[in-house]
Amino acid sequence: MRTVFAVASVATLASVAAAQSITGYGRFSCTTLVGGVPTPDQSLCTGLVSPGTGLPGGAQGDSPAPVGATCSLEIETGNYFCGIAGAPCTASTQCDNGFCSSTGGVPGTCQGGFTQACAGNDANCSGYLYCTSQQLVPTVSGMCGGLGAFCQDYTVGSSTLTDAQNEALFNQFCQSGYCGFLTGNCETHALLGQDCSFDPEFACATGLTCTTDTTTGAQTCTIASASARARTRARRSGDLARRNVCPSSHSACSVPGAKGFECIDTSSNIEQCGACASEGGVDCTQIEGAAAVGCVAGVCEIWSCAEGFTYNEAKGACVA
Structure with a gap:
């Protein structure tokens, strides 16, 4: 693919x-x-x-x-x-x-x-x-x-x-x-009355728009x-182009304060680990008491704790 x-x-x-x-x-x-x-x-x-x-x-x-x-x-x-x-x-x-x-x-x-x-x-x-x-x-x-x-x-x-x-x-x-x-x-292009759910933004021919029926939820092309x-x-x-605009290993994450996006590997990015920040991803660098962290397979890992903190294996966290 x-x-x-x-x-x-x-x-x-x-x-x-x-x-x-x-x-x-x-x-x-x-x-x-x-x-x-x-x-x-x-x-x-x-x-x-x-x-x-x-x-x-x-x-x-x-x-x-x-x-x-x-x-x-x-x-x-x-x-x-x-x-x-x-x-x-x-x-x-x-x-x-x-x-x-x-x-x-x-x-x-x-x-x-x-x-x-x-x-x-x-x-x-x-x-x-x-x-x-x-x-x-x-x-x-x-x-x-x-x-x-x-x-x-x-x-x-x-x-x-x-x-x-x-x-x-x-x-x-x-x-x-x-x-x-x-x-x-x-x-x-889909014509008047035809299904447009496969591409709501662009499926409909010129002069038509993809409309969602409030009762059935069906999406069809109607006169715009x-x-x-x-x-x-x-x-x-x-639109931040979040659909399939990045490599399969990356996610299209919005850039704060801008209209664009950037392709992020959320399986290893320590600031957007597991998902884009806007979609619940974790900023591993903000883990309390952690001095060195990593993002492995989309999960934050604590590699060392800051001075005054020790790693508690049961809690998986640095504790004072």
Whole structure:
């Protein structure tokens, strides 16, 4: 099972900002705006650096950057990216993930865009597109960025962004235009009257809002009033993204006095041991009489007591 969303590194934040202004599934934008019109700039495809580890076999964001890639148009957005599906090539190393169709030295094109079959192999997909689901199983659609395909690469998104901003980034990686925020897979928006409980914030199509029936508790998409839309925007902008935005070993804990959050390993963090502070986690450093403490498997451990205190094994505490 994949991690749905991890906090971006400092290096990644720059790519996040670029991705927000230049939409598309490619990892490396080569778009410049000339008079507001997207224009290709081949020079931007030189010296590319992978947004992730730069090693093959991991997330799409981890794969090595292409070398000698051609700046090409992404038809779906009208923007340009280095080595995406459709770019001319003679070797797969010139492609941003996916592969080159060249055979016998005859020039080909990079493969792995939307609607292209991928045979259950993520390596066949271009850029940030996936072939398998968040659970690492082939999808029914069997297409890159198709329904059921994973769409929340860990190198994309940031804890400094709102849920809505992160969702907008992830949506780019689905042919349907909707990445399920809670599932991490490409889905289709729910329509009027349809169930939206699987993703109350983002499941409903434009103009609709997820409403809970006060009698039955059922959640369905209804026509959004002006006030409802305003409340939804406010709720999304203030959301601390506590659902599945951190590695499975971490929890998304709110930052006091701020709107953001940080990913905390509550199994070992001595200030938020066992859970986030806002959810009942223990600050081991505040244990009375303790001089040295640790958090092991989500439980505070006292390693030594302060002067004037002795450890009482029966009580599991330092006593005066």
